[in-house]
Every structure is written in C-alpha cells, then in structure tokens.
Amino acid sequence: MDTITMSGKEAPRPGMLEASCDERITNGEAAVALHLTVRQVQRLKGRYREGGAAGLVHRGRGQPSPQRLADPVRAQIATLMATVYAGFTDAHLTEKLREDHGLAVSRPTVRRIRRRLGRPATRDHRARPHRQRRLREAAAGSLVQIDGSPLVRDDRHWTLAEELQGPRHPTHLGRILQERGVGFIAAHSPQAQGRVERLWQPLQDRLVSELRLRGISTRADANAFLPAFLADFNRRFTVPPRTPTAVWRRPPRTLAQILSCRYSCAWPGITPSPSGRAGCSCRAPRSASPTSPPAPQSAADQGMTFSLTHTYDILTDHRHRSRVCAGSEARSRPAGRAAGGPDRVLG
Helix, strand or coil, X not given: CCCCCCCCCCCCHHHHHHHHHCCCCCHHHHHHHHCCCHHHHHHHHHHHHHHHHHHHCCCCCCCCCXXXXXXXXXXXXXXXXXXXXXXXXXXXXXXXXXXXXXXCCCHHHHHHHHHHCCCCCCCCCCCCCCCCCCCCCCCCCCCCCCCCCCCCCCCCCCCHHHHHHCXXXXXXXXXXXXXXXXXXXXXXXXXXCCHHXXXXXXXXXXXXXXXXXXXXXXXXHHHHHHHHHHHHHHHHHCCCCCCCCCCCCCCCCCHHHHCCEEEEEXXXXXXXXXXXXXXXXXXXXXXXXXXXXCCCCCHHHCCCCEEEECCCCCCCCHHHHHHHHHHXXXXXCCCCCCCCCHHHCCC
C-alpha cells in the first residue's frame, strides 16, 4: 500500500472531487466548499480521473528548488567555514564570502549550511526582552562616548570620604563639564545602559577573527593593522546623522585654564596683588595645567604630567579667609590702625 503525503489544504479535495465526479454535488458547490474557482475545480477533476488521489499532490513537492545553491558551491562554503573562517559569525562569514570569494549567498543560507555541519553558533542568540528604543542624537557632536579611557574618571562610584561628607564634589572632568554646561550621562543609568556593550560585541568579535585570519600575533603588527580595520568597521556600521550640520562648539580662549586639575592646598603666602599688598597664609585652590608629554613608549608611560600654576579664583571661602587672616593682622598691623581697615583686603 502506497503512502500519499498531502498538505492540510489538499487533504479534503479527493472526497469533494469524487462526489462531484459522481454528480452528487455540482462544480459550484465543490468550489465553495474548497474555496476555489469553478475553473480550478474542473482542472482538479481531470487530474483526479487520470491519477487518483496521487494526482492531486503538488507536482513540485520533493523536487529541488531551481534557485537552490549548487552542490559544489555548498561544499566550498562548508570547507571555508571549517578551515579558513573558523570562529566567524554568520554575518561576518557572509561578508567575506561575498567580498573575497565572489559568492553571493545570504546569511540564512550560511546559517543552514552551518547547522547541517553540526557546528554551533559563535554566540548564543536569545530572545531579547522588549524595550523602547531611544532615538539617536540628530547631529554630530551631540553625544561623545568616553567609556574605557584611562584618563577619564567621572562615574557614580562614591568614596568613603564622599559618603561621609554628604554632598559630592565633582571630579576634574565633572567640574569641567559643569563649567561648560555639558550634560553627563553616568554609567548604570537607563540612558547609558548597554551602549558600550552593544558596541564591543561586533567590534571585539570581528577584530579577533580578522587578526586570526591574517596570522597576526604581535602587538606591533596588530597596531599597524588597526587603522585599516577601524576604517572598514566604520564604513559598515556608521549611521549618517539626521541633521547634516554638526553642533560642535568653538573652543573658548581660556581653554587651557578650563582643562586643568584644581586642588586645595596650603600656601605660605599669597602672591602680591598689583597694588603691592601680599596676603597671609591660608588654604586656597591651585590648578595643575596639563603639559605636552612625549609620546608614551609603553603602557606604564601612558600618564599625564602636570605643572602647578596660579589661578585667579583664589580664596573662594571668605569665612575661612577672615578667620585665618584675623590673627595675622593682629600681629602685623601697625600701631594706630583700626581693625577691619584696608589691611584686611587681600590682593
């Protein structure tokens, strides 16, 4: 006994067509029951009389698709997948096959070939939870990503001294951003969640695969290859801004003073003012302006040197200034001068 495989749409057709052939129902009634036209019912009745129920099966079932990839091409892709491009993701391998080997195949085709070979995926693809996507910034210069820089420290981490003190003083970078009116998105906030991680996934995966493909195993060779890799990466994944006009600001004239590290330290004496008066010993802020160090030769040399310079906003705490200077004036004020006179004004 032969087995005939039919789809859910084809299964009710033999009974309805047999009833129509026996003239128990009309062609119109069979067409309404099968959701077909009368003309198509007549065509199916002819195929049923010639071949029975087997004649109603779709004739293309079990036949290879005319658009199917040729077997030699499939074998070539399987060989490259197991040897040269081992460890590549499906999307990365599809790009390499199209650009380097002239094989215009799709990513689903590469995925099906990989699954038939029994090779697992490079990364585990899980169903992503629903989230509302935020729009990208409209223009260049609206958002700058600084995560991963060893010279930048401005995050939500509080030291023990800051927690005991209560209000948190900003870091050097935070103070610079506040002075220039630049907003800051801290890590672990909803706005910053996953931004860097989504960038690292394709960046690190592709870089490792490209280095392995070219046989690069030294740091010098990797650094020499990095500019070409970044240019190709940006060409593939860069999204043009919605607004063509950039929103970068013009640097102010006091940029060197703004980009400085300020510390609170004790001075033995304040620099004399233009009027010739010198201040007393008290605590006042000083700034460390970054100089231009030579190019670092190793990871240990990637530091920044500073030179201490004076600032114009010294003695910001007036209560502390009055308290400290009162004792100094009592000892140094000449006879006949009243307390609170001009000698209390610091230059």
